[in-house]
Amino acid sequence: MQLLQSLVGQNVKVAFARLGSPQGAPEVDADVVYNWHSVKDYAWCDVRLFADPATGTVKRFAVREQRAGCQLFAEQLPKL
Secondary structure, eight states: OHHHHHHTTSBHHHHHHHHOSOSBOOEETTEEEEEEEEEETTEEEEEEEEEOTTTOBEEEEEEEEETTHHHHHHHHSOOO
């Protein structure tokens, strides 16, 4: 997702403004991992943003989906 790539290097507050509040934020291997999960019918999308705990800067992201679930998730996001 191009949106997620554009968040790398940004503060997590930018991600929250665009994606909404995360559903979890555990620390994993010295990163804070913010999670969003969307399910609609049999399609699902799992988005993770890995951020530096000291600065809040997004370092990378990971996406898992089934049946184009992330496309459905992206369509529900507010337009900028």
